[in-house]
Amino acid sequence: MNISIALLAPLFSLSLLTPLTFPALAQDAPATGIQSRTTHIKFEPPALGNAPGGRSRGGASRGECPAATLPLTAIVPTVNGGVGGLTTADQPSFWFYVPYALNGDRSAEFVLLDDQNRYIYQTTLVNGESDAIGITQVTLPATVVLEKDRLYQWVFMVNCEIDNPIFTRGSIRKVTIDPVLSTKIQQAEALEQVRLYAENGIWFEALSTLAELKTAKPGDAAIALEWKSLLQSVDLTDIADSPFVP
Template sequence: MSLHSHRHSFFTLAAILLLWAPQLSAQTTPLKYVPDPTFSVLSRKGTPKDITYGGGKRSVCLTRANPVRGLTAILPPADFGGLSATANPTFWVYLPYATERPLTGVLSVRLTDSFRSAPFVKVPISLPSQPGLVRLRLPASLVGVTSPFERQPTMLAWTLTVVCDEENLSRNPFVGGLVMVKPNPELLQRIADLAQSERIVELARSGYWYDALDLVASSDGGIGVQRLMESAGWKPSR
């Protein structure tokens, strides 16, 4: 997927989020996502070859409720991921499918850097039957992936696969990105007593995309996600 098509996909997603999300009051605190320079360097060195960033591949066994937007990981534009201060980070994706029953997904995570690559650890998860933003938290069974590196940054590759064909895996749509688990107890302590809007701002300014995204998506839905995307450099389509 080219950078141009990646940008176009997010322009479309931003419009969908504005239509899908409830109309909430405007956020008064300035919000600006600032990528962590360490993550930027390591993500370019250690990018796994089997990750599709941003927009998932087209499925031939699922019907999109919205035909113009596919399965999408909510990621910043430049480095396809960001930091998390927790050992079990939370990921957000846009699920475009409407089905009669809940879907089955597989969340896969592995360590990755420029020197080694381990197999994915996979956990089945249940996905909703209606389109919208979906919150995915790294299961407790996968937290051990990061346990040897609790005191230093750890780069993880994650993938969500939506299972619609168990026999022909190539028909299943998937999407993913990178997350660096980077403990920062000083930051967490400093923002502990702040209002939620201020915690979001401080996390975003410090490069903690996944933590900021989880707070803003949980509180402001699609409107909040669009604001965070725009603060990272995305512009709404005209």
């Protein structure tokens, strides 16, 4: 089901949005291999001006949505009251913890808007008859390309009740990274790529790269430990043990 523009409008206040400042990589920073790591992966947030608004948690039970142990959660950092992060991808992936089965009884909806409040992308998520709950992924299609240095807003809603959905919202900005950092990432192994992204404030690639590793190797204890460490660094430890939902 589609959510009307009129319903979405109160969720946004573009006047609150200000540019995200990307921190430059220190030119003399040594390249570190996985074997030399002495600490676990942690996210270092980029410098922010006046923080953009947002809502990372969807709240408790509303309307027809049943009570849940953990709330609907956008897996993004909250920095100085602002919910969102940076990406280097044309079509980044967004990750959410959904405490409800998205089957015939309810669906979820993802909406992306540009800085002029125009719809860029909208999709509905339903997992057939599955009762599975957990972490789900939304990836932008090839027809949607984020523009460099432009701030976008997204909303993710669970439609238990069409007039009163549970929702999270935040922002994303595409940036171009320093050539030195880009080279290090290209030459690094997967876990080291996650570390480099995280230490340089690139949340969406840090999360997606690690999530893909975790789903590919669900029994790998080292990857599971780094997953928990990354989520702990942005105060999302409570969903770290949640399964991934196809």
